[in-house]
Structure formats: C-alpha cells, structure tokens
Amino acid sequence: MFEWIASPEAWVALATLTALEIVLGIDNIIFLSILVGRLPEHKRAAGRTLGLAFAMLTRLALLFSLTWVMGLTQPFMSPFGYDISGRDLILIGGGLFLLYKATIEIHQSVEGDSEEDDGPQLKKGSSKFFVVILQIAILDIVFSLDSVITAVGLVSQITLMAIAIVIAVGVMMFAAKSIGEFVESHPTVKVLALSFLVVVGVALVMEGFDVHVPKGYIYFAMAFSLGVEMINIRMRKNLAKKK
Numbered sequence: 001m002f003e004w005i006a007s008p009e010a011w012v013a014l015a016t017l018t019a020l021e022i023v024l025g026i027d028n029i030i031f032l033s034i035l036v037g038r039l040p041e042h043k044r045a046a047g048r049t050l051g052l053a054f055a056m057l058t059r060l061a062l063l064f065s066l067t068w069v070m071g072l073t074q075p076f077m078s079p080f081g082y083d084i085s086g087r088d089l090i091l092i093g094g095g096l097f098l099l100y101k102a103t104i105e106i107h108q109s110v111e112g113d114s115e116e117d118d119g120p121q122l123k124k125g126s127s128k129f130f131v132v133i134l135q136i137a138i139l140d141i142v143f144s145l146d147s148v149i150t151a152v153g154l155v156s157q158i159t160l161m162a163i164a165i166v167i168a169v170g171v172m173m174f175a176a177k178s179i180g181e182f183v184e185s186h187p188t189v190k191v192l193a194l195s196f197l198v199v200v201g202v203a204l205v206m207e208g209f210d211v212h213v214p215k216g217y218i219y220f221a222m223a224f225s226l227g228v229e230m231i232n233i234r235m236r237k238n239l240a241k242k243k
Helices: 008-024 026-036 041-063 066-071 086-111 114-118 125-154 158-185 187-208 215-242
Strands: 075-077
Touching (some): 026 041, 026 158, 026 187, 041 158, 086 125, 086 187
C-alpha cells in the first residue's frame, strides 16, 4: 500500500496531482467565498470550514467509489443523437445551477437587494446558514466529480489521490479566508469572480454535451482579467491619494 514512498516518480505524481487539485478547486473556492460572504460575520469561519470539509469528504467518497464513478461515464440514453451518461446529467445540472446562482448574485450585487431575493426562509440566521451550506455541498459534488475523474486518468494509486485531495483542501482552507475578505472588500473583483462562475457554468453544460472546453483557456482568461483588475485597483488607490 505504501510502496510508492520509495518511488521518486510517485512523489512527482503526488506533487502534480496536488497542484492539479488546487487549480481545479479555484472555481469551487470562489463560489464558496461569495456564498459565505453573505453570512453574518461570526458564522463565516464555520461556513468556510464546513464548505471545504464537504468538498474533501465528497472527493474522498467519490474516490473510494471508483467503480460507481467510472460507471457514470457509460451512456444510458441517446436523445437527439447525443449519448447521455450519469456524469453528463450531473455536469449539466450543476452547470445550470451555477449559472442560476451566479446570475442571481450578480443581480443582487448590482441592485443591492440581496435580502429581498433570498426569500423568507433565509431571513433567519440558522436557516440562511443551512441553505448556504446546502448550496455549497451541491456544487461540491459537481466540482469533485470532474476533479476525481481527471485524477483517475493521471494516477492509478488511490492512496496518492487521497493524499493529494487532503493536501489541496488544506491549502484551500488556509487561503479561503483571505480570498473571501479580498472579494468582499472589492465589489468589482466580486462581479468579475461571479462572471467567471457564469463561464464555468457554461463550460460545465458544454462538457455535459461532450463539447470539451480546455480548462487552461478559462483559467488563463481568469488570471489575465484578474491581473488587469489588480492594476485598476492600484491605479484607483494612487488617484485617491493624489486628491
């Protein structure tokens, strides 16, 4: 079980897989940070911890159910000539849910009517906390499914994949608070992050219909746009100092 410890190739694979899991978790942590930002200040830390704990448990559960997960890739119906598998349905459903949530969040950020659109069930603190965690858990399943299937294609040892998942979630837990506070304190960055969640939602739906969109293009666009926004933030601060 632990023979890989003496193998340099295994350590390289572990480092690669951990980095991949962290990259694949970027959209997850952005979604989590935005949702947790809507909780009362004293509940945000618990929301982040529970949300990322769900992400880790979901990925590990899927990892140790490999037979079932890989079975999801087998088509079970072909409407209009498209082969649809269980994975496809999960990706399409998750993509549509992400599109809905990101669009609602953008509308609330622009119009400033976050409490009105939440509905009466979110007015109470405990109910709001539960609904936010439930939404995070739903998207965790979608993001975890894709990352686990990708990991299975790269590494054959379950132990390595499990360790990579735990390390990646640990890194995300360490960075989640800083990312969340930064997004909340810069409204334009929040709208930019939500816009990318729309792009990720569209990509998930397209993946569900077997139209592959290289994640590298999406992440490059995210990094480039974020870099431009950082320059804008710095410029606004310099202009404010001069006034």
